[in-house]
Amino acid sequence: xxxxxxxxxxxxxxxxxxxxxxxxxxxxxxxxxxxxxxxxxxxxxxxxxxxxxxxxxxxxxxxxxxxxxxxxxxxxxxxxxxxxxxxxxxxxxxxxxxxxxxxxxxxxxxxxxxxxxxxxxxxxxxxxxxxxxxxxxxxxxxxxxxxxxxxxxxxxxxxxxxxxxxxxxxxxxxxxxxxxxxxxxxxxxxxxxxxxxxxxxxxxxxxxxxxxxxx
Amino acid sequence: xxxxxxxxxxxxxxxxxxxxxxxxxxxxxxxxxxxxxxxxxxxxxxxxxxxxxxxxxxxxxxxxxxxxxxxxxxxxxxxxxxxxxxxxxxxxxxxxxxxxxxxxxxxxxxxxxxxxxxxxxxxxxxxxxxxxxxxxxxxxxxxxxxxxxxxxxxxxxxxxxxxxxxxxxxxxxxxxxxxxxxxxxxxxxxxxxxxxxxxxxxxxxxxxxxxxxxx
Amino acid sequence: xxxxxxxxxxxxxxxxxxxxxxxxxxxxxxxxxxxxxxxxxxxxxxxxxxxxxxxxxxxxxxxxxxxxxxxxxxxxxxxxxxxxxxxxxxxxxxxxxxxxxxxxxxxxxxxxxxxxxxxxxxxxxxxxxxxxxxxxxxxxxxxxxxxxxxxxxxxxxxxxxxxxxxxxxxxxxxxxxxxxxxxxxxxxxxxxxxxxxxxxxxxxxxxxxxxxxxx
Amino acid sequence: xxxxxxxxxxxxxxxxxxxxxxxxxxxxxxxxxxxxxxxxxxxxxxxxxxxxxxxxxxxxxxxxxxxxxxxxxxxxxxxxxxxxxxxxxxxxxxxxxxxxxxxxxxxxxxxxxxxxxxxxxxxxxxxxxxxxxxxxxxxxxxxxxxxxxxxxxxxxxxxxxxxxxxxxxxxxxxxxxxxxxxxxxxxxxxxxxxxxxxxxxxxxxxxxxxxxxxx
DNA sequence: CATGAATGAGACTTCATTCAT
DNA sequence: CATGAATGAAGTCTCATTCAT
Numbered sequence: 001x002x003x004x005x006x007x008x009x010x011x012x013x014x015x016x017x018x019x020x021x022x023x024x025x026x027x028x029x030x031x032x033x034x035x036x037x038x039x040x041x042x043x044x045x046x047x048x049x050x051x052x053x054x055x056x057x058x059x060x061x062x063x064x065x066x067x068x069x070x071x072x073x074x075x076x077x078x079x080x081x082x083x084x085x086x087x088x089x090x091x092x093x094x095x096x097x098x099x100x101x102x103x104x105x106x107x108x109x110x111x112x113x114x115x116x117x118x119x120x121x122x123x124x125x126x127x128x129x130x131x132x133x134x135x136x137x138x139x140x141x142x143x144x145x146x147x148x149x150x151x152x153x154x155x156x157x158x159x160x161x162x163x164x165x166x167x168x169x170x171x172x173x174x175x176x177x178x179x180x181x182x183x184x185x186x187x188x189x190x191x192x193x194x195x196x197x198x199x200x201x202x203x204x205x206x207x208x209x210x211x212x213x214x215x
Numbered sequence: 216x217x218x219x220x221x222x223x224x225x226x227x228x229x230x231x232x233x234x235x236x237x238x239x240x241x242x243x244x245x246x247x248x249x250x251x252x253x254x255x256x257x258x259x260x261x262x263x264x265x266x267x268x269x270x271x272x273x274x275x276x277x278x279x280x281x282x283x284x285x286x287x288x289x290x291x292x293x294x295x296x297x298x299x300x301x302x303x304x305x306x307x308x309x310x311x312x313x314x315x316x317x318x319x320x321x322x323x324x325x326x327x328x329x330x331x332x333x334x335x336x337x338x339x340x341x342x343x344x345x346x347x348x349x350x351x352x353x354x355x356x357x358x359x360x361x362x363x364x365x366x367x368x369x370x371x372x373x374x375x376x377x378x379x380x381x382x383x384x385x386x387x388x389x390x391x392x393x394x395x396x397x398x399x400x401x402x403x404x405x406x407x408x409x410x411x412x413x414x415x416x417x418x419x420x421x422x423x424x425x426x427x428x429x430x
Numbered sequence: 431x432x433x434x435x436x437x438x439x440x441x442x443x444x445x446x447x448x449x450x451x452x453x454x455x456x457x458x459x460x461x462x463x464x465x466x467x468x469x470x471x472x473x474x475x476x477x478x479x480x481x482x483x484x485x486x487x488x489x490x491x492x493x494x495x496x497x498x499x500x501x502x503x504x505x506x507x508x509x510x511x512x513x514x515x516x517x518x519x520x521x522x523x524x525x526x527x528x529x530x531x532x533x534x535x536x537x538x539x540x541x542x543x544x545x546x547x548x549x550x551x552x553x554x555x556x557x558x559x560x561x562x563x564x565x566x567x568x569x570x571x572x573x574x575x576x577x578x579x580x581x582x583x584x585x586x587x588x589x590x591x592x593x594x595x596x597x598x599x600x601x602x603x604x605x606x607x608x609x610x611x612x613x614x615x616x617x618x619x620x621x622x623x624x625x626x627x628x629x630x631x632x633x634x635x636x637x638x639x640x641x642x643x644x645x
Numbered sequence: 646x647x648x649x650x651x652x653x654x655x656x657x658x659x660x661x662x663x664x665x666x667x668x669x670x671x672x673x674x675x676x677x678x679x680x681x682x683x684x685x686x687x688x689x690x691x692x693x694x695x696x697x698x699x700x701x702x703x704x705x706x707x708x709x710x711x712x713x714x715x716x717x718x719x720x721x722x723x724x725x726x727x728x729x730x731x732x733x734x735x736x737x738x739x740x741x742x743x744x745x746x747x748x749x750x751x752x753x754x755x756x757x758x759x760x761x762x763x764x765x766x767x768x769x770x771x772x773x774x775x776x777x778x779x780x781x782x783x784x785x786x787x788x789x790x791x792x793x794x795x796x797x798x799x800x801x802x803x804x805x806x807x808x809x810x811x812x813x814x815x816x817x818x819x820x821x822x823x824x825x826x827x828x829x830x831x832x833x834x835x836x837x838x839x840x841x842x843x844x845x846x847x848x849x850x851x852x853x854x855x856x857x858x859x860x
Numbered sequence: 861c862a863t864g865a866a867t868g869a870g871a872c873t874t875c876a877t878t879c880a881t
Numbered sequence: 882c883a884t885g886a887a888t889g890a891a892g893t894c895t896c897a898t899t900c901a902t
Binding site: 033034035036089093115116117118119120121147148149150151153154155157158160161162163164165166168169172181184185188189190191192193194195196198 | 248249250251304308330331332333334335336362363364365366368369370372373375376377378379380381383384387396399400403404405406407408409410411413
Binding site: 463464465466545546547548549550551580581583584587588590591592593594595596598599602611614615618619621 | 678679680681760761762763764765766795796798799802803805806807808809810811813814817826829830833834836
């Protein structure tokens with residue numbers, strides 16, 4: 001009795017249910033942290049029945065993975081593209097941070113979800129691949145003498161550490177100002193603490209200041 | 216008769232059992248991560264009976280806290296002391312990183328234990344207090360014009376991020392070289408990427424290079 | 431075929447399982463007493479799995495409550511109705527006891543279940559409300575001069591005490607004879623209530639009065 | 646005086662410790678009820694160590710028994726003596742109740758301890774023996790025609806029920822007035838016992854007898 | 861597919877009791 | 882004897898997962 005049209009509805013429902021679960025999971029992970037969250041918690045934050053969860057995901061691990069990968073897939077291409085276009089150390093660094101902070105500002109929920117997981121959950125293949133891309137880009141920049149010869153592992157680690165920690169600070173302030181965060185991080189990496197621009201509303205100008213300073 | 220240092224056997228056993236549990240916990244947390252660890256897992260890694268655990272700790276949370284505070288108590292005074300002695304930006308930054316990396320190198324297990332917890336578990340009053348100390352030291356350095364005027368929250372976050380991430384990279388390498396890690400981080404903060412010394416056995420020299428560079 | 435009253439199989443199972451648990455609980459409480467009974471004991475007296483218990487009740491306390499309230503709901507309306515119809519002291523007392531003893535005779539299991547609980551478990555709001563109803567009915571009977579002026583609290587207590595203790599004796603005998611138990615209790619109270627002295631210091635005289643009165 | 650009969654300090658301590666445990670137990674049983682009380686609770690209410698408990702009692706059951714029997718031993722001889730001296734129905738009943746209520750008034754703690762236990766704990770050989778004594782005294786009073794011919798089991802039950810329930814009411818009031826409680830109970834039973842029909846199949850008639858009698 | 865109750869493994873925790881000191 | 886930590890059986894309860902409807 002089900003015609004072709006009803007199949008369309010089925011598909012719709014499936015997509016919608018998957019989204020319901022993912023959104024509920026994001027919220028619950030952010031609220032309770034990954035470890036304390038149970039599948040039941042996620043389902044409870046949903047109009048669906050518990051069995052339905054398993055039509056979409058095998059476990060909370062898998063939902064978490066989906067969210068994490070959603071993030072990785074959203075941000076990695078942007079980062080890669082930006083960095084590929086970079087022609088100087090400064091551009092490389094600035095666009096890496098700016099892209100990251102802008103993403104975080106526009107998607108606090110996913111960022112929180114991920115921050116509240118254990119680091120063992122965070123460092124998964126998909127995420128590590130993102131880190132690796134950064135490392136490789138650094139290495140090739142070094143090879144091309146765009147970067148001075150330095151330890152790519154350490155630089156990658158340093159950028160990741162600064163990105164995540166400064167992002168967290170950034171989210172504590174209103175209004176969100178990813179540009180200022182990027183200016184800060186860029187200044188630091190380009191010229192060290194003395195090159196960091198003072199925190200001001202007019203960030204563009206002070207940023208160029210930093211440029212000349214660090215150069 | 217009883218010597219001055221001698222304790223009853225009971226006292227000895229208690230001290231030993233507490234240590235047994237803490238060591239088992241360190242191992243298990245490092246292996247499974249905080250979230251996946253159960254009290255049973257900790258006990259099973261011990262020759263003790265299940266009930267004995269509860270004579271020493273109320274929950275895995277409490278064991279974790281004990282480990283975390285052990286770290287905080289070991290490292291915070293050292294960091295404070297070092298920073299208090301610092302008379303220049305560079306000294307401030309260098310000794311912060313060096314002290315941190317040396318501690319981590321000498322106590323990998325505790326570091327891993329703590330890294331593998333959820334960030335919600337990590338950011339506890341005791342730890343936050345350590346971060347705050349850093350922030351306050353930065354602020355007072357800014358006030359004294361030792362530091363240029365900058366955003367102390369962001370700088371604190373950046374230092375924390377670099378410390379933890381670079382420490383993790385450092386632990387992947389043999390032999391452990393906390394000095395090199397400190398040189399890297401110090402170079403970065405003092406003069407930005409261009410000031411980072413090349414990775415070499417002779418780190419002292421490149422460090423002084425950086426010094427003159429940054430100075 | 432499906433009649434109007436037919437429910438889905440799920441509904442049936444739920445009703446059946448609840449009954450399984452309640453019956454098992456009645457039996458186990460009566461056998462072991464409330465205090466010694468564990469949730470496991472109840473489940474073991476059931477074909478169900480341990481977790482299933484918690485789909486129906488939160489604790490043994492809650493099952494016990496359900497049983498107790500089942501009794502209270504079964505007996506309180508009957509007692510109220512009967513007493514409301516009463517037009518004399520004797521009717522009031524007789525129907526109270528008869529109704530109670532007949533209920534007990536028809537539902538030994540629930541009575542035993544309740545008797546074997548601690549008195550702190552027995553004296554719960556629902557049950558106390560039943561006692562209060564009795565007390566209020568006594569008071570209003572006193573107000574209407576159907577009863578002589580007496581201490582309603584004490585009379586309520588006396589009736590409750592006699593009802594429970596005599597019921598227990600009644601259940602020791604075969605065949606069960608609630609009518610005889612009611613006759614006994616009624617006789618005791620009818621010959622006596624008029625003789626109870628008003629709550630006063632000078633009881634002796636009114637007491638001998640009572641003697642001659644009753645004789 | 647400390648004569649030959651005086652006890653060693655050891656003996657003193659033993660007696661004292663036993664008393665410490667019993668008093669703590671009385672308090673804790675009264676507070677938490679028998680079921681909810683643990684040996685640990687009792688020990689905690691004592692300056693003693695947990696192991697010491699077992700030098701005096703095998704289990705909480707045994708402490709409870711000791712308390713209960715203390716009560717039974719204190720009250721049974723008094724009740725027996727009083728009843729033996731009784732030369733009339735009224736004296737028999739009055740002194741039974743008065744002795745009981747006076748004991749309860751003077752030892753609320755023990756009464757509460759016992760009331761808060763399950764009835765299965767309460768109805769132990771020692772206590773049942775006390776009830777039996779009452780029943781036997783009733784029977785012998787019936788045999789001597791001091792009492793009319795009636796059901797001794799039921800009367801015993803009725804007296805027990807009234808005694809315990811009215812005692813509880815009595816304790817709710819200040820000042821304690823055991824005499825008033827005894828007057829009430831005595832009045833009830835004196836005005837009534839003569840009107841109780843003989844235990845016979847033909848209860849209706851004797852019931853109407855009672856009616857006309859009482860009317 | 862959605863539903864949601866049943867399942868039972870297993871985590872957490874308490875407690876009576878023992879026993880070395 | 883007193884002490885009090887160790888023991889481990891046993892109870893409470895949760896939760897991921899299954900499966901009949």
